[in-house]
Amino acid sequence: MNTSTETGAPSGAVAPAVRLFVTAALAPDAVIVLEPEQAHYLTHVMRRGTGDTVALFNGRDGEWRARLERTGRHGASAHVGARLRPQGTEPDVWLLFAPIKRARLDYLVEKATELGVAALLPVITRRTVVERVNVERLAAHAREAAEQTERLSVPVVHAPRPLDAIIASWPPERRLLLCDESGAGAPIVTALGQRGAAAAPWAVAIGPEGGFDASERAALAALPQALPVGLGPRLLRADTAALAALACWQAVLGDWHKAPRAG
Amino acid sequence: MNTSTETGAPSGAVAPAVRLFVTAALAPDAVIVLEPEQAHYLTHVMRRGTGDTVALFNGRDGEWRARLERTGRHGASAHVGARLRPQGTEPDVWLLFAPIKRARLDYLVEKATELGVAALLPVITRRTVVERVNVERLAAHAREAAEQTERLSVPVVHAPRPLDAIIASWPPERRLLLCDESGAGAPIVTALGQRGAAAAPWAVAIGPEGGFDASERAALAALPQALPVGLGPRLLRADTAALAALACWQAVLGDWHKAPRAG
Numbered sequence: 145m146n147t148s149t150e151t152g153a154p155s156g157a158v159a160p161a162v163r164l165f166v167t168a169a170l171a172p173d174a175v176i177v178l179e180p181e182q183a184h185y186l187t188h189v190m191r192r193g194t195g196d197t198v199a200l201f202n203g204r205d206g207e208w209r210a211r212l213e214r215t216g217r218h219g220a221s222a223h224v225g226a227r228l229r230p231q232g233t234e235p236d237v238w239l240l241f242a243p244i245k246r247a248r249l250d251y252l253v254e255k256a257t258e259l260g261v262a263a264l265l266p267v268i269t270r271r272t273v274v275e276r277v278n279v280e281r282l283a284a285h286a287r288e289a290a291e292q293t294e295r296l297s298v299p300v301v302h303a304p305r306p307l308d309a310i311i312a313s314w315p316p317e318r319r320l321l322l323c324d325e326s327g328a329g330a331p332i333v334t335a336l337g338q339r340g341a342a343a344a345p346w347a348v349a350i351g352p353e354g355g356f357d358a359s360e361r362a363a364l365a366a367l368p369q370a371l372p373v374g375l376g377p378r379l380l381r382a383d384t385a386a387l388a389a390l391a392c393w394q395a396v397l398g399d400w401h402k403a404p405r406a407g
Numbered sequence: 408m409n410t411s412t413e414t415g416a417p418s419g420a421v422a423p424a425v426r427l428f429v430t431a432a433l434a435p436d437a438v439i440v441l442e443p444e445q446a447h448y449l450t451h452v453m454r455r456g457t458g459d460t461v462a463l464f465n466g467r468d469g470e471w472r473a474r475l476e477r478t479g480r481h482g483a484s485a486h487v488g489a490r491l492r493p494q495g496t497e498p499d500v501w502l503l504f505a506p507i508k509r510a511r512l513d514y515l516v517e518k519a520t521e522l523g524v525a526a527l528l529p530v531i532t533r534r535t536v537v538e539r540v541n542v543e544r545l546a547a548h549a550r551e552a553a554e555q556t557e558r559l560s561v562p563v564v565h566a567p568r569p570l571d572a573i574i575a576s577w578p579p580e581r582r583l584l585l586c587d588e589s590g591a592g593a594p595i596v597t598a599l600g601q602r603g604a605a606a607a608p609w610a611v612a613i614g615p616e617g618g619f620d621a622s623e624r625a626a627l628a629a630l631p632q633a634l635p636v637g638l639g640p641r642l643l644r645a646d647t648a649a650l651a652a653l654a655c656w657q658a659v660l661g662d663w664h665k666a667p668r669a670g
Binding site for chain 2: 251255258259260292293294295325326327328331332333334374375376377378379380381384387388389391392394395396398399400401402403404405
């Protein structure tokens with residue numbers, strides 16, 4: 145359902161199909177120098193050239209229409225025009241996950257970004273098999289997914305940390321949706337519908353393949369912010385559980401009461 | 408969270424980690440000849456041999472413990488022992504999806520199987536780019552995913568059909584959860600919570616990348632069984648939308664009030 149099939153020339157009414165995340169401030173008549181990878185993508189993948197229109201966002205200033213001034217192998221820049229959308233607020237939900245194999249991890253980052261996570265926190269657990277995490281690669285995946293999913297922000301990808309360090313410094317105000325394959329948790333939609341749940345920032349925590357071990361699960365469940373939930377009778381892979389829990393969270397407590405912007 | 412890390416010898420108390428789908432009837436003392444691929448998987452991937460224990464299921468007779476009688480390059484067979492679980496009922500939800508590129512399609516079939524779909528129906532729409540679907544490959548993926556996710560059934564993979572043929576023969580009693588990126592649908596959890604929704608069999612329908620075209624969406628929405636729903640303000644890829652909708656359906660109307668079986 146990703147409308148990446150823009151047809152024809154840029155128009156004044158339709159939002160540009162190519163969206164790019166930039167770090168510079170966005171304001172009328174700003175000139176933004178794009179990254180070399182973005183210039184390559186524009187020229188060689190999307191076949192855009194000087195005079196074409198793109199949309200830019202930076203996670204702070206909303207989304208802006210911009211006209212490509214210069215494209216080619218020496219880089220690209222864009223002249224900022226009118227603002228298309230204000231920044232607004234987005235759901236504040238983190239995903240804590242144990243790193244998994246590369247192809248599945250890339251997929252998880254892409255899907256979690258589409259599902260609106262604000263931050264991705266790789267967690268080293270006792271049963272974590274894959275301990276090396278290329279944070280830069282994951283951040284690039286998150287940025288690309290954000291560009292394609294109409295978000296006005298890019299999830300922050302944190303460096304991996306041991307689970308006990310994360311527990312020790314858990315933010316007091318942030319609730320923790322603990323996906324608990326032990327069967328002790330309440331059904332997820334019932335649990336999320338509890339009084340007061342909507343007011344807090346949240347995190348979804350998913351164990352490694354094989355699950356958190358008993359002491360890890362106990363330490364997580366002992367956090368006063370923790371809400372252990374179940375995801376039904378079938379065994380889910382870690383990536384499936386993460387996406388299912390995020391979808392339920394967005395549907396019950398997030399922003400899925402909002403419609404997509406008119407295309 | 409897939410506990411594929413069985414340690415040590417088969418025990419009398421713990422369910423076997425290796426589960427295989429078979430087509431033959433399962434009953435005490437039946438001898439089941441396994442498929443050549445299953446014999447290869449047992450011997451060379453899982454390192455199981457004669458005397459080891461596996462679990463067998465066929466979608467009809469529940470799950471049974473069985474002892475490998477013969478393994479090796481000439482095939483394998485298993486002697487059925489005690490029943491581990493009765494068949495029980497599983498949620499009756501189909502997934503209608505437009506075929507997508509191969510890697511994403513394989514992933515979608517795996518995830519949809521974990522999320523408990525009863526049938527996978529590839530649909531040819533006007534914007535469907537990938538029209539060739541290897542039904543046998545998808546069925547093999549579905550079987551493998553079912554073996555790993557503790558299901559007692561394997562989703563049926565149908566041959567691709569044009570959308571208008573599917574609409575023309577839609578089963579009168581089956582409700583249709585129409586994921587509608589137009590923004591006209593109600594939020595998914597609100598919509599699924601409507602009175603009477605739980606009693607029916609269901610299907611989840613996801614459009615191709617770029618969405619159903621206007622006439623296709625109108626024809627689907629005109630079905631009296633249709634319930635158009637929204638999945639929030641972000642653009643979701645077709646595979647993300649399918650998994651998110653199935654997760655919400657299972658959480659609200661499916662069997663996610665049940666806990667996993669004690670491992």
